[in-house]
Amino acid sequence: MTDDDPSRQAGGDAPPRPLRRAPAPPEIVELASPNHGPRKGVAAPNMIVIHYTNMSSAALALARLCNPAAEVSAHYLIDETGGTFRLVSEMRRAWHAGVSAWGPVEDVNSHSIGIELANPGPEGGLPPFPEAQIEALERLLFAIRLRWAIPPARVLGHSDVAVGRKIDPGEKFPWRRLARAGHAVWSDAEAPDPLPFLPPETLLGVHGLKLGYRWQETAEGFADLVRALQMRFAPDETGAPASHRLAARVAEMAERHPVDAGQRRSSYAPPSPSGRVHVSAPRPGEGDADLGPDFDLDTE
Template sequence: MTSAIGARDWLCNPEAEVSAHYVIAEDGHLWQLVSEEDRAWHAGAGAWGGIQDVNSHSIGIEIANTGSQPFADPQMRVLENLLRGIMTRWDIPADRVIGHSDCALGRKIDPGRRLDWLRLARQGLAIWPDAAMPGDFAKDCAAFGYVAEQGQQDQLLDAFRMRFRPWAVGPLDDMDRGLAADLAARWPFQSETDLVV
């Protein structure tokens, strides 16, 4: 959408058949569109680990951004406060804060390469891997929670890099493999704990 208000209005339109719990505008304005206790239709056919219906197990946050610019500081501050509250209310650990691009490979690209995941991780609101001994990239990504179908290796690498190596280009390399190995070792998907997407 061309504006946060346009996105908000579309998410409130029954004809759109899409919704989210929250929308955050560039200036930090926050709208709650759906009660956290209710299902929102923000992830589509999204999957994460053993969760095949992300919409039923998540709180969805839409953040207004074109994808080509950094997220504004007021927006990030509101996101941080919102995440703290959601994570506390629902007992959601930092490794269960994911992007739409993480749970809908090749179909969703938000929040994109410009969201500062490291900033969130430094506050315990997301996670950030360290380089480890390179392993089997696809296997380690699956152990962490990514759900990739046969033939989705390019989409898996793109989603992974959008989040953990947004500056990286080219084919899969040992840095990708090492980061994925650390994710699998430190934050393996173990249960159907709810998500923030």
């Protein structure tokens, strides 16, 4: 099986493709933000959260992320040309995820590294992410994941950890491409034949929970879950009713990558500093780097 075979990442039982050769890390511009603090109860990050800025330009986003009055930040921002800015040390807790959860982890900011991609979001027509930007992201992900031994299943979107509250990086983000590069997980499963007896909504609830998703236990909250799963695993279905195709993909991901609290490390990376995992809830509205028109002023 060649390295170009999509089955290594896109469904089936093949394991994620190992990171064999380190690409050159992106050239990083240091631009320090004052908006950060110590990680709480965690010695090392164990997940990565990807955002879009939802602002009209990278310059405006950088200004906001570095503004102490805004009380938001991220570890990195990548502009449309691939320019990469480091705003907060990876050892520190940036304020990007806000009220969020993944599996048992409720203080996502303490457990994660946040990466902002300059993109105007829905207000600007949600343009595709430029090739130079995604190339820089892949190189940055390689370096971060190797440094901290973060497995592909813990590279997430803001919409994954804040179901119903956030929708970035949106349905145009190339998750399948990242999975083929070894930096995320993906399934190309199709609806089974014959169809299961259970409706897809039931299957999505069961397997979404096993995978790590958390949502409000209301009809509206479940609709938010379906949309989050669509954006992540079946972006062409975003906004449509729940399907057995989507349920099959989420079921495969839940079977292969059930959520944990971040203790398990990937096999291909060297050991990294780690500590006892502790889950602590953030104060409401804490550190949420959604920068655009629906920006909520969140406090650390």
